[in-house]
Amino acid sequence: MTSLVLENITKRFGAVAAVDRVNLTVPDGSFVCLLGPSGCGKTTLLRMIAGLEEPSEGRVLVGGDDVTRTPAHRRDFGMVFQSLALFPHLSVGENIAYPLRIRGVPRAEQARRVEELLALVRLPGFGERPVAKLSGGQRQRVAIARALALQPRLFLLDEPLSALDAKLREAMQVELRQLQQRLGITTIVVTHDQREAMTMADLVVVMNEGRIRQSAPPVEIYRRPADTFVADFIGITNLLRARRGPDGAVRVAGGFLAGVTLPAEEAMISVRPEDVRLVPPEAAAITGRVEFVRDLGASIEIYVEAEGQRIVAVASPRERPDLQPGATVGLALPADACVVLGA
Amino acid sequence: MSRLLARLFMAVVGIVLAAPIVVVAGVSFNAQRTLTFPPVGFSLAWFGEIFADAGWRGALLTSLAIAASSAALAVAIAFPLAWFLWRWHAPWARLFQVLGTAPFILPPVITALGFLSFWATAGFYGAPWTVVISHAVFLVTLPLVTITLGFSSIDPSLTEAAATMGADDRTVLRTVVLPLVTPYLVSGYAFAFVLSLNEYIIAYMVAGFTVETLPIKIFNALRYGYTPTMAAVTVFFVAAAALVFSLVARFGDLPRLLGAWSSRES
Amino acid sequence: MTTARPQKLADYAPLVFPAVMLTVFFVVPFGIMVAVSFFRRVQGAFYEPDFVLANYARFLSVFFGEVLGFSLVLAALVAVVAVTIAFPFTYLLARLPRRRQVLWLVALLSIVSLSEVIVGFAWSTLFSRTAGITNVLVALGLMDEPMSLSPSFGALLTGLSYHAFPYTVLVLYPALARLDPTLMEAARTLGASPPCAFVTVVVPALRNTILATLIMVFVFALGAYLLPQLLGRPSNWTLSVLITDQAIYQSNLPFAAAMAVFLVLVSLALVGLSLLVGRKEAAQ
Numbered sequence: 001m002t003s004l005v006l007e008n009i010t011k012r013f014g015a016v017a018a019v020d021r022v023n024l025t026v027p028d029g030s031f032v033c034l035l036g037p038s039g040c041g042k043t044t045l046l047r048m049i050a051g052l053e054e055p056s057e058g059r060v061l062v063g064g065d066d067v068t069r070t071p072a073h074r075r076d077f078g079m080v081f082q083s084l085a086l087f088p089h090l091s092v093g094e095n096i097a098y099p100l101r102i103r104g105v106p107r108a109e110q111a112r113r114v115e116e117l118l119a120l121v122r123l124p125g126f127g128e129r130p131v132a133k134l135s136g137g138q139r140q141r142v143a144i145a146r147a148l149a150l151q152p153r154l155f156l157l158d159e160p161l162s163a164l165d166a167k168l169r170e171a172m173q174v175e176l177r178q179l180q181q182r183l184g185i186t187t188i189v190v191t192h193d194q195r196e197a198m199t200m201a202d203l204v205v206v207m208n209e210g211r212i213r214q215s216a217p218p219v220e221i222y223r224r225p226a227d228t229f230v231a232d233f234i235g236i237t238n239l240l241r242a243r244r245g246p247d248g249a250v251r252v253a254g255g256f257l258a259g260v261t262l263p264a265e266e267a268m269i270s271v272r273p274e275d276v277r278l279v280p281p282e283a284a285a286i287t288g289r290v291e292f293v294r295d296l297g298a299s300i301e302i303y304v305e306a307e308g309q310r311i312v313a314v315a316s317p318r319e320r321p322d323l324q325p326g327a328t329v330g331l332a333l334p335a336d337a338c339v340v341l342g343a
Numbered sequence: 344m345s346r347l348l349a350r351l352f353m354a355v356v357g358i359v360l361a362a363p364i365v366v367v368a369g370v371s372f373n374a375q376r377t378l379t380f381p382p383v384g385f386s387l388a389w390f391g392e393i394f395a396d397a398g399w400r401g402a403l404l405t406s407l408a409i410a411a412s413s414a415a416l417a418v419a420i421a422f423p424l425a426w427f428l429w430r431w432h433a434p435w436a437r438l439f440q441v442l443g444t445a446p447f448i449l450p451p452v453i454t455a456l457g458f459l460s461f462w463a464t465a466g467f468y469g470a471p472w473t474v475v476i477s478h479a480v481f482l483v484t485l486p487l488v489t490i491t492l493g494f495s496s497i498d499p500s501l502t503e504a505a506a507t508m509g510a511d512d513r514t515v516l517r518t519v520v521l522p523l524v525t526p527y528l529v530s531g532y533a534f535a536f537v538l539s540l541n542e543y544i545i546a547y548m549v550a551g552f553t554v555e556t557l558p559i560k561i562f563n564a565l566r567y568g569y570t571p572t573m574a575a576v577t578v579f580f581v582a583a584a585a586l587v588f589s590l591v592a593r594f595g596d597l598p599r600l601l602g603a604w605s606s607r608e609s
Numbered sequence: 610m611t612t613a614r615p616q617k618l619a620d621y622a623p624l625v626f627p628a629v630m631l632t633v634f635f636v637v638p639f640g641i642m643v644a645v646s647f648f649r650r651v652q653g654a655f656y657e658p659d660f661v662l663a664n665y666a667r668f669l670s671v672f673f674g675e676v677l678g679f680s681l682v683l684a685a686l687v688a689v690v691a692v693t694i695a696f697p698f699t700y701l702l703a704r705l706p707r708r709r710q711v712l713w714l715v716a717l718l719s720i721v722s723l724s725e726v727i728v729g730f731a732w733s734t735l736f737s738r739t740a741g742i743t744n745v746l747v748a749l750g751l752m753d754e755p756m757s758l759s760p761s762f763g764a765l766l767t768g769l770s771y772h773a774f775p776y777t778v779l780v781l782y783p784a785l786a787r788l789d790p791t792l793m794e795a796a797r798t799l800g801a802s803p804p805c806a807f808v809t810v811v812v813p814a815l816r817n818t819i820l821a822t823l824i825m826v827f828v829f830a831l832g833a834y835l836l837p838q839l840l841g842r843p844s845n846w847t848l849s850v851l852i853t854d855q856a857i858y859q860s861n862l863p864f865a866a867a868m869a870v871f872l873v874l875v876s877l878a879l880v881g882l883s884l885l886v887g888r889k890e891a892a893q
Contacts, residue, residue: 052794072797073805085795089814099799102809150800345803349701356698356774360720362742363731363771370740420630423623431615436624442631448825449876450832452849453642454635456856456869460645461638463862480634534722541724544834548856558724562835565730574734577727584719592711601714602783603703 002063002153002186003028004049009058011044011210018044020210022058026203029184031177033197036207037233042190043158045207049188050156051075062153075154078147082159084139086131086146092118093127096146117145120179137168144176148183155180155187161196173199194234198222206230222272228341231270238276238311242269242340252333254307255286259335268341273301275337276313278321284330286311290323304329364581371574389575399572402560406540409474409556414486414535416479418528421486426516429494440487447484454481455548462549469553474546478539485538486531489600493527494520496599530591530600537584646866656863664867680831680847683769687830688823690770695777696785696819700811702778703786714782721775729839732768733759736840765841769830777826784818817886824883828876848872 004026011019019041026032034042047053049060051072060068067075087095094101096117097110105113118124121141126134134142140160147155160176161169177200180187191197197204198218205215206229214226225231228239242252244265250257252269260269281287288306302313302323311331315321323329371389373382393399424439446454458477462468497520505515543558551559557580561573591597615621649659667673702713734740736759743755758764792814796806812819834849846854848868856865 050794050798052797071802072794073800073802075798076800077798079795079798081791081795083789083791085789085791087792087795087810087814089816098796098809099801102799102801102805146795146799156798353698353701356694357716359771360716360774363728363735364720366735366740367731370734420627424627427621427623427627430613430623431620432613433615439624439628439631442635443627446635448828448880450828450849450872452832452834452852453869453873453876456852456862456865457635457638457642459856460641460862460866461634464641476634480630483631537718537722541722541727543724543726544853548853551857558726561724561730562726565726565839569730569734569737573730577730580723580727581719584722585715588715588718592715597711597714598707598786601779601786603786 004154004186004188005059005061006045006049007059007061009045009048009055009060011041011048011053012056017210019048019055022207022210022212024205024212024215026186026188028063028186030202031180031187031200032189032203032205033201034188034190034205034207035194035197035233036192038192040207041210042192042207046156046158046188046190049154050077050079076150076152077154077156078150078152079155080143080147080157080160082162084143084160084163086139086143088131090131091127092123092129092131092134092142095131095142096127096149098146099150113149117149120148121145136164137172140164140172144179148185152185155185157187157189159190159192161191162193169193169196170199176200206233208233224339225270225341228268228270231339231341236273236312238271238273239341240269240271240309240311242267253286253288253309253311253331255284255331257285257333257335257338260338260340262340263342269333270339270341271311271333271337273312273314275334276311277332277334278302278313278315278319278323279330279332281328281330284332286331286333287328288331290325290327290329292325293323302329304331306331364577367574367577368581371571371578373571389571390579392572393575393579396572398555399560399576402555402557403576405471405554406557409471409478409546409554410536410539413475413478413482413539414532416475417483417535418486418490418532420479420483421490421531422528425487425490425494426520428491430512440491443483443487446481451481451542451544455545458545459548469550471550471554474550474554474556477545477549478542479535481542481545482535482538485534486528489527489531489534490524492600493524497523526595527600530595533587533591537587540583541580642866643870645863646870648863648866650861650863664864665871667864667867668871676846676848676851679845680849683766683845683847684827684830686766687769687773688826690766691773691777691826691830692781692819692823694770695774695781696812696822697807699778699781699785700788700807703782703788704790717775717778721779725772725833725835726839728768728772729836732764732771732836733839736764759840760842760845762841762845765837765845768836768840769833772833772836773826773830776829777822780822780825781818784815788815821883821886824879824886828879831872831876 004024006022006024009019009022010017022045034045036042044053048055051067051070055068058068059066062075087098090098093114096114100110100113114127115124118126121144123138123141123145126138126142131139131142143160161172164172173196180200189196189200201218203215204218204221206213206221208229214221214230216224216226221230221234225234225237231237232239240252242250242257242260242262244250244262250260250262257269286306288304288311290302291305291310292303294301294303298317300315300317300320302315302321304311304313313331369382372385372387373389375383393403421443424443427433428436428440458473459468462470462473467473501519502515505519510518541558543556543562546554546556547559547562555563557576561576564570564573588597591600645656646664647660647662648656649661649663651657702710705713735742736757738755738757741755741758743752743758746752747755788811792810793803793806796810797803801809831847832849833847834853837845837847837850849872852865852868852872855861855868
């Protein structure tokens, strides 16, 4: 019903295109994260969906209706702002009741709905409190409750958790996802935090320089990045230059890579550190020298230099490889873990 | 729709704000010695008279001299006070900050009468330099506010860094603090200068019978009927203020000086 | 920087000059004025030291009561008019692109710094028969012949509101420039049209600022001393005019001083109130 379709959305500020020909379909009831570095256009895109910014080109369709020229206050979307934008002159209950009040909903109905929403965000009995007296997490919940007061067609959140400390943020991510699943509401979240995106989203949309680089479920984004930007931006990866010889064999970092084919003579290959296996040097295709060992307790990262390229491998503490900087090691890159990317 | 209404509203306010000045400017270009608008003929004679007529020229020079020196004195009072309040934690010294702000917020008649009583009692009633001191004390608020703002915008770690490199208090003041607050100091001077130029009641009460500043001259002349010269002087006032504030805006951050947070980036 | 307390006597050195200047040329004159308000007036000279309450007793006359009442009502009216127009204006101003905002600010500063003499002269020209707005109305066919609109209460109210308007904008500007723009956006996503959001969010969120500004403008208007003379009839004269008149033309400094002390008390009480209100909002 309330699927969202973006058609060729472009936003230009002067000569700069902050958002450049974005096409995206968000199915009804799904949770989408717009993910990208700061300045990639994700917030501008969200503001255009909300109606706070008018696209220079393109169309926004919600449930099949073209809302491109509909002003924000007639769209019936709920939005949570990065600053939360709680009204300082109103109490918690009055903040939540605001959209109902300005629509002339009867007082008793307002009160009933406020109680319902406070229960939903687990702040029962907070209605009378002034907003200024709340903790960061509580303010967060009030902002969410206010945005949901009207049972919006779309639920939009702009970096909603960025003001919270790391622990609380992780807890809120889970809570937000559960809430969304319970309500079945189509939700779009802007974030620069990939953990957040991986935790919550059905669909992750990675953006850079105003364009969508890849939109796919989180695991696919991680396992099958579409290009070097996505591979590099999501998690840690080894981006290695690979060459195809005249015989068709692929060489990476001075060793042969079996089972991988390249589309061109030269390409980039992405291998996640946890997929790189340490093997005895004599049996290995690729050998290198250990530069640095970073023992993080839960995992151990080994930085290896091989033929001028740096390759990071992650070992679990149980393996506890006995390696010192300067030692020679062998590396195995499993073919199914290597993603071939364009140059 | 509402954006159009907003523009219309601002335009109407702009027109009303400009109207008296436009009419006065128009009148000042009249060819004859009459106050008519739209002007009959075109002449710059009335502007010439400001400089040709000894009375107007004298008033202009007096006003400029008083404004220049009283603004300088106001800055000389405000700067050390603002510096002290920024450098040290001394709550009781805030009293002087209040004293520096009070004359400007109270109705000017009161400050004027206070000065009149004072100078009359001290026996200097009517001396031109009393106007300079009176204006400086009256207008000290402006440089005090801008310079205090300037100090508050200095990152304390800058002075700490200078101190770790061996600079003593004086050297820090001279090499780090002063260059950073200079724009605020200059704008404080500019504000005080323009307001002194326009100030009437204090100058009038303190030395109105002996010293004739431009506003006093206009007011006195008003009693004998309106002339286009007054209109020309008015145009001069508006132009002078606009010029000074444009310069402040050109070389400083005007929205910030007037209390907005640093210029909005996004 | 403000954590250290002054250590040596020499640390106080920068304070000396400002302290002396402000004490000698503000506190002392103020004190003298208060003292003079209890002095006895002497015909032909200024006054002589004494302690009489006669100057204050004159307040009890009907005439003085009328002038005071008129001054307060006029100042209140000006404050309401100026804030009513300036508040939405400043809101829009603070949202303009920076360049245009700076242009407006330069214009407002230029006008706010204009002497009352200039403002009075400009408006009396605009209200005059020969060069005034009625000529425009005649040209448009809305009026038969040009007429003079001043002196009158309307002319005075217009002139004072004009004089107070840029001041009001500059007093409101910091609060409105710092207002979080996402508050308005949030209201809009919650279904409020821009005018509705302005009335239900911006105005109530800044109600204390508005109140404090009303008081500031009230005090500002109370201080006007020339516009009532230039644009109003003698019956429109305010307390400030009366003080000037008594001090300069009637040479009755003690009575002028007594009125000034009274005006100070009213103004101080109001300014104190506005600071209190402002602080309450800052604490929120």
